[in-house]
Amino acid sequence: MGFVTRLELKPAGVYSFAATTRRLVSFEKSAYQVRDGRLYRTLRVGGRPIVVGLGWRGEALFAEVEEVLTPAEEEALTKTLRRMFSLDVNLEPFYVQMEQVPELAALVRERNGLHMVLDPDLYECLIKTIIGQQLNLAFAATLIRRLIDLAGEEVAYRGELLPVFPTPEQVARLDYADLQALQFNRRKAEYVIDLSRKIVDGSLDLTSLLSLPDEEVVERLLPLRGVGRWTAECLLLFGMGRPNLLPAADIGLRNAVRRVYHTDAQPTEQEVRQLGGAWAPWSSYAVFYLWDYLSQPETKE
DNA sequence: GGCCAGGACTATG
DNA sequence: CATAGTCATGGC
Numbered sequence: 001m002g003f004v005t006r007l008e009l010k011p012a013g014v015y016s017f018a019a020t021t022r023r024l025v026s027f028e029k030s031a032y033q034v035r036d037g038r039l040y041r042t043l044r045v046g047g048r049p050i051v052v053g054l055g056w057r058g059e060a061l062f063a064e065v066e067e068v069l070t071p072a073e074e075e076a077l078t079k080t081l082r083r084m085f086s087l088d089v090n091l092e093p094f095y096v097q098m099e100q101v102p103e104l105a106a107l108v109r110e111r112n113g114l115h116m117v118l119d120p121d122l123y124e125c126l127i128k129t130i131i132g133q134q135l136n137l138a139f140a141a142t143l144i145r146r147l148i149d150l151a152g153e154e155v156a157y158r159g160e161l162l163p164v165f166p167t168p169e170q171v172a173r174l175d176y177a178d179l180q181a182l183q184f185n186r187r188k189a190e191y192v193i194d195l196s197r198k199i200v201d202g203s204l205d206l207t208s209l210l211s212l213p214d215e216e217v218v219e220r221l222l223p224l225r226g227v228g229r230w231t232a233e234c235l236l237l238f239g240m241g242r243p244n245l246l247p248a249a250d251i252g253l254r255n256a257v258r259r260v261y262h263t264d265a266q267p268t269e270q271e272v273r274q275l276g277g278a279w280a281p282w283s284s285y286a287v288f289y290l291w292d293y294l295s296q297p298e299t300k301e
Numbered sequence: 302g303g304c305c306a307g308g309a310c311t312a313t314g
Numbered sequence: 315c316a317t318a319g320t321c322a323t324g325g326c
Contacts, residue, residue: 129307136306139324185321187310228309252307291307 007063007078013090016113017056024117027137042155042164043120045073049164051157061085086115086241094282101278103260104286107293116288118241122206123199124165125239129231130191146182171196191226214242237284246283248272256290
């Protein structure tokens with residue numbers, strides 16, 4: 001205790017912390033926890049796990065860490081949090097554009113200030129996305145939590161132990177049967193462990209993807225067993241925060257489009273791609289708002 | 302109780 | 315190429 005590091009991070013434009021974090025506790029119950037009305041999540045800074053308390057005060061994201069951080073660690077944490085909470089994304093041009101899309105204008109307006117929350121790193125994003133393939137979100141969250149409890153470590157915080165998302169090394173040490181015991185299917189157990197082992201032995205370097213354009217990232221990822229186009233697009237969306245992704249085959253997106261555009265049948269991937277043409281260069285945010293609409297159709301501010 | 306979940310792989314025409 | 319079957323289980 002004793003020493004506390006406090007950070008105040010101002011957003012680039014209109015920002016609703018309430019709308020942005022509303023979905024975290026239910027969808028990401030594996031990672032975010034609420035204590036006393038405050039949001040907490042464990043993160044690695046310079047390899048060591050810490051607990052970050054998050055809130056909104058005045059016009060800024062307020063982060064608090066009960067640790068002594070070096071200046072370099074503090075800078076790294078600041079950078080991570082700005083990226084995770086999309087604090088540098090100014091949505092004004094998106095909002096202006098969506099006013100011209102009749103089907104989306106109202107639901108976008110209702111979600112004023114809603115930002116994407118990214119995963120802290122590409123590995124966590126990749127593993128969570130693979131686990132989520134084809135499963136309903138609730139069950140996916142259960143499996144993710146079980147993986148964290150099995151493979152990850154814990155960090156002590158105010159008298160309790162909080163789970164930390166495992167490193168590739170920690171997952172690489174598991175056997176397929178360990179994950180099957182958690183009710184992963186056999187193939188998914190292989191994907192998760194094999195990809196972790198590739199990262200450990202150096203044959204897969206996710207950070208090298210950061211500098212590549214979207215399509216090249218997809219091309220590099222597709223040969224990996226367990227990674228299809230949808231998974232690669234999710235990594236671009238929730239790992240990197242790329243602004244113009246359209247995972248048109250996504251079942252949730254297609255359901256949302258069906259509701260919002262009032263098509264009688266579920267639209268095909270091609271039809272979604274066609275409708276989504278009007279969303280560029282903000283497709284990622286249009287998709288994200290549609291996903292949010294799907295899970296909370298009558299959200300009010 | 303059947304069918305679908307914010308898919309991907311594999312085997313078969 | 316194109317399609318069907320498979321996977322584990324929760325929720326509706």
